[in-house]
Amino acid sequence: MDGIHEILDVIYGSVTDDVLATIIRVEGSAYRKEGTSMLFRGDGTQIGLLSAGCLEKDLSYHVQDVINQRNTKTIVYDLRDEDDLSWGQGAGCNGVISVLLEPIDACLREHLCKLKFHLDSGRRVTMIKKLSKDYSVSDYLFMTDEQQLFGKWHGRLSLQIKSLLNCIHQSLPKSGITFSQELSADLYLHCFEPKPRLIVFGAGRDAVPLVSMASQAGFSVLVSDWRPALCKEKFFPDADQLFMGFPSEVMSMLSLSSIDSVIILTHHFQRDRELLHLLKGHKLRYLGVLGSKARTKRLFDGREIPPEITSPVGLPIGAEGPEEIAISIVAELIQRQRLKKPEKAMARERSWSSYD
Structure with missing residues (x-):
């Protein structure tokens, strides 16, 4: 995850001297990629990480300059050298990283709050930042799935720019920097995705580490169960929502989308079968059923398991016990999040290369 959701939660309503730090270019390899952000707060606290600890201390000194001067600034770190006197500090990261620092003034804070609103509403938001020759930001714009525009742009917002x-x-x-012929300027591009949602059906003991790990990995986690003795906040403090009720009752309260993931682990054969029937026809990013392939086949009366259903769940790492199984499941969810782009989107991404 790019860290933006945690940052947006923190700055909402804040009035301190915050500085947003974003990786806008990576040449070679690096710990984090373009689009990753962290927040330096006026009280000295930090939210997120851009490196394995190599850069944050030095960045904190530049942050003070940015706060004092109230200007954006890009810092370039060359981590390719492997001696202890270089930025690589013997780590051998073999990359050059450009980090954009932006003071969060009232205007940017308002627009980041709008960004949070749209992401929380399940809408994807694309951002462009127009860069000057020293890679400071002169203008920026956000666009939502519904083509709503907001941001700060000097001069008339022409049809060409909107297009x-x-x-x-x-x-x-x-994500990264590309040159725009239309604007005769470098642009930093990034697409913000809504926080991925994981719905866990079943609140048994093996769901506890799964919910905790998925939450730490950046998922918004919902837990559902019909048993009041299990579906309790004290067992799932990291869950965003708890739904107590039978599958048919809960399903009517959920608005499932193609970016949602669902895990079924009720350990109740008839409930699992009911859930699979209710989920039929829903296009999901991931649908997994805990248990052996033979058991899942029985849920379909011995027929082959539909290709959109993963069973057994999790990457095949030989996991045993709730914690290891949770690790394998979260790893597979992250893999699906990173690699499973719709074919149409991938075709569009290939077509975008004509703009580079």
Whole structure:
């Protein structure tokens, strides 16, 4: 995850001297990729990480300059050298990282709060930042799935600019810097995704580490069970929501989307079968059923398991016990999050290369 959801939660309503730090370019390899953000707060606290600890201390000194001068600034770190006197500090990261620092003034804070609203509402948001020659930010714009525009742009917002931003939004390009012929300027592009949602059906003891790990990995986790003795906040403090009720009752309260993941682990054969029937026809990012393939086949009266259903769940790491199984499941969810782009989106991404 790019860290933006945790940052947006913190700055909402804040009035301190916050500085947003974002990786806008990576040449070679690095600990984190383009689009990753962290927040330096006026009280000295930090939210998120851009490196394995190599850069944050030095960045904190530049942050003070940014706060004092109230200007954006890009810092470039060359981590390719492997001696202890270089930025690589013997780590051999073999990359050059450009980090954009932006003071969060009242205007940017308002727009980041709007970004949070749209992401919390399940809408994807694309952002472009127009960069000057020293890679400071002169203008920026956000566009939602519904083509709503907000941001700060000097001069008239022409049809050409709107068309360009819409093209970027539809093409889902890789985050980073590209040159725009239309604007005769470098642009930093990034697409913000709504926080991925995981719905866990079943609140047994093996669900506890799964919910905790998925939450730490950046998922918004919902837990559902019909048994009041199990579906309790004290067992799932990291869950965003708890739904107490039978599958048919809960399903009517959920608005499932193609970016949702669902795990079924009720350990109740008839409930599992009911859930699979209720989920039939829903296009999900991931649908997994805990248990052996033979058991899952029995849920379908011996027929082959539909290809959209994963069973057994999790990456095949030989996991045993609730914690290891939770690790394997969360790893597979992250893998699906990273690699499973719709074919249409991938085709659009390939077409975007014509703009580079």
